Amino acid sequence: MTRRPLEGLRVLDLGTRVAAPFCAGLLGEQGAEVIKIEKPGQGDPLRGLGPFVDGPDGPHSLYWAVEGRGRKSVTLDLSHPEGQRVFRDLAARSDVLCENFRPGTLERWNIDPSRLDKRLVTVRISVFGQDGPKSGRPGLDRNGVAYGGLLHLTGEEGRPPVRPGVTVTDYLTAVFAAQAAMGLLYERDARGTGQGGVIDAYLYGSALRILEWTIAAYDRLGTVRSRRGNRLDYAAPLDNYPSRDGRYMCIVGAAQVNFTRLCQAMDRPDLVDDERFANPAARAANNDEINAIVAAWVAQRDADEVERLCVEHDVIVGTAYDAADLSADEHVVARGDILVVDDPVIGAVRQQAPFPRISGQPPKAPAGAPRLGEHTDDVLTRVVGLTGDEIDELRVAGVV
Numbered sequence: 396m397t398r399r400p401l402e403g404l405r406v407l408d409l410g411t412r413v414a415a416p417f418c419a420g421l422l423g424e425q426g427a428e429v430i431k432i433e434k435p436g437q438g439d440p441l442r443g444l445g446p447f448v449d450g451p452d453g454p455h456s457l458y459w460a461v462e463g464r465g466r467k468s469v470t471l472d473l474s475h476p477e478g479q480r481v482f483r484d485l486a487a488r489s490d491v492l493c494e495n496f497r498p499g500t501l502e503r504w505n506i507d508p509s510r511l512d513k514r515l516v517t518v519r520i521s522v523f524g525q526d527g528p529k530s531g532r533p534g535l536d537r538n539g540v541a542y543g544g545l546l547h548l549t550g551e552e553g554r555p556p557v558r559p560g561v562t563v564t565d566y567l568t569a570v571f572a573a574q575a576a577m578g579l580l581y582e583r584d585a586r587g588t589g590q591g592g593v594i595d596a597y598l599y600g601s602a603l604r605i606l607e608w609t610i611a612a613y614d615r616l617g618t619v620r621s622r623r624g625n626r627l628d629y630a631a632p633l634d635n636y637p638s639r640d641g642r643y644m645c646i647v648g649a650a651q652v653n654f655t656r657l658c659q660a661m662d663r664p665d666l667v668d669d670e671r672f673a674n675p676a677a678r679a680a681n682n683d684e685i686n687a688i689v690a691a692w693v694a695q696r697d698a699d700e701v702e703r704l705c706v707e708h709d710v711i712v713g714t715a716y717d718a719a720d721l722s723a724d725e726h727v728v729a730r731g732d733i734l735v736v737d738d739p740v741i742g743a744v745r746q747q748a749p750f751p752r753i754s755g756q757p758p759k760a761p762a763g764a765p766r767l768g769e770h771t772d773d774v775l776t777r778v779v780g781l782t783g784d785e786i787d788e789l790r791v792a793g794v795v
Contacts, residue, residue, distance in 0.1 A: 516594070647711040
C-alpha cells in the first residue's frame with residue numbers, strides 16, 4: 396500500500412465545532428494520527444448539533460459523523476492540574492496542536508505554547524486573532540464572514556446581504572492553517588531547525604484574503620465594492636438562469652469565444668454581429684438585455700437539454716447540484732468523490748471523500764467518528780506511558 400505523506404506524525408485536535416478540528420482532519424487525511432481531546436462527559440458541542448439519525452443510544456449527529464471522522468477520542472479535563480500535566484506529556488510526543496478557543500484560554504490552563512515542547516507546531520484559530528483591540532471578543536463563522544468583508548459582497552444588489560450556505564470562514568481558515576502548519580513542519584524537519592512555531596489564523600482574515608481587487612480598488616479609486624448577485628459589472632452574459640423544470644443553470648459567456656459558442660448553442664448566430672453585443676465591453680454595457688435573452692432561452696428548456704446543448708458547443712455551463720445530484724452524478728461517482736465511512740455508532744454512511752488526492756492514490760475512507768472517550772486508555776497507555784492503575788485514578792478523580 397502506498398505510504399501517505401504525513402504517516403508517523405501525530406496531531407492533537409484540541410478544537411471544538413469546525414475550524415481547528417477541520418484543520419487537524421486535513422492533516423489526518425494525509426496520513427497523520429489525529430487525537431481529539433474532549434471534555435469528560437460532554438465532548439465536542441458538534442456531537443449535539445443536527446441533523447440527527449436514530450442510534451443505539453439515542454439521536455446521533457450526522458454533522459459529527461462527517462467532521463469527527465478520522466481521529467481518536469480522548470477525554471481529558473484541561474481545567475484540572477492533572478489533566479494539564481497529562482496533556483503536556485502528550486503534547487511532548489506530538490507534532491501539531493490545533494485549537495480554536497478564545498485567546499487566553501490555553502494560557503489560563505497552563506498549556507499555552509510557552510509551556511509546551513518547542514518542537515510543537517501550534518495552530519491557534521480564533522475569530523479576530525491572538526492580539527489587537529477585538530481579539531478577546533467571542534464569535535463564530537458569521538463574525539468572520541461579516542468582519543472579513545465577504546458578507547457585504549454576498550447577495551442581490553439592493554437587498555440585504557446573505558450568508559454563504561456553509562460556515563465558509565471556518566473551513567477556509569482551517570485550509571490556510573493546515574498549509575501553514577505544513578510549512579513549519581518542513582522548516583523544522585527538512586531544514587533541520589528542530590523548532591516548531593505558532594500559527595495565528597483568524598476567521599475574518601481568511602475572508603479578507605480572498606476579496607480579490609476589493610481593497611486595491613478602494614485604495615486607488617475610492618470604489619466601495621458591493622453586492623451584484625450572480626452578475627458582474629464588467630462581464631456578460633453571466634448568471635444562474637432558471638430552467639423550465641425548476642433547476643438553475645450557471646452559464647458563462649462573457650469572453651468573445653465563449654459568447655460565440657453560446658450563440659451557436661442557442662441557434663442565435665445573429666447575436667454575434669449585433670452591435671449591442673459585438674464585444675465584451677458592449678455586452679457589459681448592455682448587461683440586462685443579453686442576460687434576458689439567455690434567460691428566456693433557458694426558461695424554455697429543461698436543465699438536461701440546456702446542459703447537453705451547451706456541452707455540445709463547448710459552452711461553460713454547470714447545473715446547480717443538490718445532494719441528490721451529487722450522489723448520482725456519473726463523474727462524481729467515477730472519481731470516487733463520495734465514499735462510504737463505517738461509523739462505529741450508526742454503521743455505513745456516505746460522505747465526501749478526502750480532498751485533494753495524490754495522483755495514483757484513490758481516496759481512502761477515514762475511520763468513523765469515534766464515540767466520546769473511545770481511545771482514552773489506548774492513547775494514554777501507548778503514547779503517554781501511563782499504567783492502567785494511573786488511568787483508573789484519573790478516571791476516579793474525573794480527569795478523564
